[in-house]
Amino acid sequence: MLSRFRATLSGYATYSARGGLFPFLLHRITGLGTLIFLTIHITTTASVYFYPSFYNRFLTLFRTPLFMLGEIILVFCVIFHGVNGLRIAYFDLFKPDLWKKPFFQKTTRLTLLIALLLWLPAAAVMGYDLLKIGFGLFGEE
Amino acid sequence: MTTSQPRNVKATAGFDALAWKWMRYSAFLLIPLAWGHVLIQDILMGGHSIDLNYVSVRWSMIGWRIYDFCLLSFAFAHGINGLRQVLFDYIRSEKFRRWTAWGLLAAWVIISAIGAVAIIGGVR
Numbered sequence: 001m002l003s004r005f006r007a008t009l010s011g012y013a014t015y016s017a018r019g020g021l022f023p024f025l026l027h028r029i030t031g032l033g034t035l036i037f038l039t040i041h042i043t044t045t046a047s048v049y050f051y052p053s054f055y056n057r058f059l060t061l062f063r064t065p066l067f068m069l070g071e072i073i074l075v076f077c078v079i080f081h082g083v084n085g086l087r088i089a090y091f092d093l094f095k096p097d098l099w100k101k102p103f104f105q106k107t108t109r110l111t112l113l114i115a116l117l118l119w120l121p122a123a124a125v126m127g128y129d130l131l132k133i134g135f136g137l138f139g140e141e
Numbered sequence: 142m143t144t145s146q147p148r149n150v151k152a153t154a155g156f157d158a159l160a161w162k163w164m165r166y167s168a169f170l171l172i173p174l175a176w177g178h179v180l181i182q183d184i185l186m187g188g189h190s191i192d193l194n195y196v197s198v199r200w201s202m203i204g205w206r207i208y209d210f211c212l213l214s215f216a217f218a219h220g221i222n223g224l225r226q227v228l229f230d231y232i233r234s235e236k237f238r239r240w241t242a243w244g245l246l247a248a249w250v251i252i253s254a255i256g257a258v259a260i261i262g263g264v265r
Binding site: 028031032034035038039042043045046047048049050052055056059062063067068071074075078079082085086088089092093122125126129133134 | 164165166168171172175176179180183184187188189191192193197213216217220221223224227252253255256258259262263264265
């Protein structure tokens with residue numbers, strides 16, 4: 001078990017030496033995070049058909065600050081996973097030559113930049129809602 | 142080992158080749174589907190303003206039901222296969238791989254079915 005763990009780590013280290021560790025790990029983390037949310041989202045939303053009264057209880061839970069903060073993080077996951085996934089899919093399917101080293105390292109940074117630029121306005125809108133509804137700032141409506 | 146080939150982009154034959162292509166082609170479809178869904182529901186509407194009434198109004202339009210059905214099928218299959226690929230990086234034993242694959246298949250079928258029934262059945 002330990003030797004396998006060490007092999008995994010050294011595998012990641014080799015991957016890192018090639019310059020792709022960070023987007024590789026972030027792609028997996030954001031993907032798994034989105035999948036966990038998706039499983040909860042499908043089953044709780046399905047309660048509109050199976051148990052409509054449960055749906056209202058879930059909604060009360062989703063309006064708590066913790067879940068609203070989670071929603072902002074989720075949007076980052078979906079945006080980053082999408083931008084980076086597009087890069088991987090495009091390179092793998094149509095331009096495998098682009099995986100050559102100095103170039104794809106540049107596209108890694110560009111991917112993160114695009115993801116952040118897309119996420120920041122979304123985070124601002126949702127952050128405002130979090131402060132207003134989650135914490136009751138900016139006065140009553 | 143050569144350094145000029147930093148990534149092996151040749152897929153192996155069989156199911157894994159199909160899964161490899163599935164992850165990439167479904168990605169192109171998931172960009173408009175998932176991002177559109179997130180943009181409308183999370184950013185423009187905000188999760189806090191969604192209730193039973195909102196869902197029933199949305200699902201009174203057949204187009205949104207078809208949209209949600211496509212999103213459910215593509216996103217969840219993409220996610221479950223992604224989880225399979227991650228788990229298979231850690232599970233080396235063929236026996237455990239088979240159990241994992243069956244477990245994921247069962248989870249995928251059951252949860253997809255729950256979602257599909259809700260989309261078809263609508264708000265009660």
